[in-house]
Amino acid sequence: MKEIRAGIIGLGDIAAGHINDMKRSGKIIPYALCDVNREALYRAGQKYGIPQERCYTDYKALLVRDDIDMVSICTPNITHYEIAMEAVSKGKAYALEKPAAMTLEEARKLKEATLAAGVANTVCFSYRYRPAVYKAKSIMESGMLGRIYHVYAQYIEGKEDNENIPLLWRYRKELAGSGSLGDLGSHILDMVCYLLEGGFEKVTGCSGILIPRRQKLDGSGMGEVTTEDYFHALAMLDEGISATFAFSKFAWGRRNAHRVEIYGSKGGMIYTLEKGVDSLKLCLGEEQNIAGLWTEVDLDRNVAGQMDCFGEILQGGSNATPATIEDGCYVQAVMEAMISADSSQCWKDVAEFTD
Ligand SMILES: NC(=O)c1ccc[n+]([C@@H]2O[C@H](COP(=O)([O-])OP(=O)(O)OC[C@H]3O[C@@H](n4cnc5c(N)ncnc54)[C@H](O)[C@@H]3O)[C@@H](O)[C@H]2O)c1
Structure with missing residues (x-):
């Protein structure tokens, strides 16, 4: 090979x-x-x-x-x-x-x-390759959750609630494009589309900057932070799925923390990641629903990583499924719709932003 x-x-x-x-x-x-x-x-x-x-x-x-x-x-x-x-x-x-x-x-x-x-290309939505996300994908494909009603998703982190961090490129809109939305949110927006095999119909958003000034890197005083520290969004996904998203760098004590909850007519699924450890829980069937019983799913930890999958494609293999520039472009459209909705304080149809 x-x-x-x-x-x-x-x-x-x-x-x-x-x-x-x-x-x-x-x-x-x-x-x-x-x-x-x-x-x-x-x-x-x-x-x-x-x-x-x-x-x-x-x-x-x-x-x-x-x-x-x-x-x-x-x-x-x-x-x-x-x-x-x-x-x-x-x-x-x-x-x-x-x-x-x-x-x-x-x-x-x-x-x-x-x-x-x-x-050949891939956009590095690297969390697609976590064991829990592989398993979540196969559960979604099986249809065992029934008709999907809701997605509640978040990616939060606490490290940047620190005034001593200087004005790095990621705090400057002209160098980063956006803050928590592009940095954290893009991963989760991709993951939700990937798991649901669907897209967004309309979105609205709310963002803010919590530490507005940071020390410039050249030591010449304080400079303005122009990227958002948090971005919260409401969305209507395809097929009437109502969703919420929370992306923040100001969640005290949290470390690279993901949570994606998906609820359907036959079951619920909760994916989490914190400090590098991912897990998946399921609640299936009427009895479990009434009793509020959730079962931890056994995960195959020996899954293919991002470069394993991309390497396979480059070597001519065909069964790897990395995120492509088409996925990256779609996520960019959803982000742009969210930013536009936030700045005009209204709902935006994502179709206005897609091809
Ligand atoms: N997939 C993930 O989970 C994940 C995690 C962190 C960062 N990222 C992404 O990775 C990218 C880099 O982030 P980072 O945290 O590693 O940044 P960083 O600031 O730590 O490193 C960026 C490096 O790029 C170099 N650089 C800048 N301009 C260059 C150029 N024109 N040519 C060559 N080198 C250049 C800098 O000198 C620096 O060493 C960002 O787009 C970020 O969003 C992704």
Whole structure:
């Protein structure tokens, strides 16, 4: 089987996750590196044993290499579009971090260019590959919950309720596009569409900034935070499913905490993740409903990770199902509808934002 050689662009927090996931997969080799920050580049080169001649400060120089099959794009959101477009123009497959782009317009152009070029791609909605989410997907496909009435979903985190965190790129709208919505919410919006195999009809939203000023990185005083710290939304999904969403970085004591509850005419299902541990509970049947009895579902912990699935596709396999730029673009449309609804304080039809 062909070994896939990857270039990793952007060597911050999430790049380590990509590289470890590639190594675990055994299908993709971290082969070349790129970061505009020379120190980060040097450190990663040393850590992963990548020789200097395969370490770049300019992603374009990395992308012209003939011996690279794919790139992982792990840079701040402002750069996603230009780097992914360059990868497409060079015929390289890409694994693009979420949110796919800064705006829906960028996401659409990237989708069109990717499809026209026929380049393999994935947008890194990485929680699709958790054991509990695999199991939840098969339960939804079985139809055992009956007709779905409600989804109550949240992704909350407490670490950023801290005034000492400086004005990083993620607090600046011109570099991040959005705050908790793109950062946390995009994962859950994708997960709900994925599990329900459906989309959004209309949305409304409410957001806020709780620490409005942070220390500038260059030490020149305080700067304005322009991305939201929390985003709460109501939604009507396809087939009349009524849903609520809560995304916040100000949930004291919570660590990367997901909760997706799905209720139907024959049962309920609750997926949770906290501190890296995922679980799934089910309540099925009339007796369990009356007694309020929930059963913890046994999970197969030996499931394929994100790079395992993408590597399989790049090697010509067909049964892996990673999120694609089409999914990334749809999530971008839902986010844009939510932002528009929030700023105009009304409901928005998501169809206005989709193709
Ligand atoms: N899937 C997930 O669960 C998850 C988790 C965290 C972050 N992310 C996403 O990953 C991306 C990066 O986030 P992070 O937390 O790792 O950021 P980070 O700030 O820790 O790292 C970004 C790195 O990119 C480098 N960089 C910036 N511009 C560059 C360019 N033009 N070329 C090459 N390198 C460049 C920076 O120097 C930095 O080292 C974001 O889009 C974020 O939303 C996803």
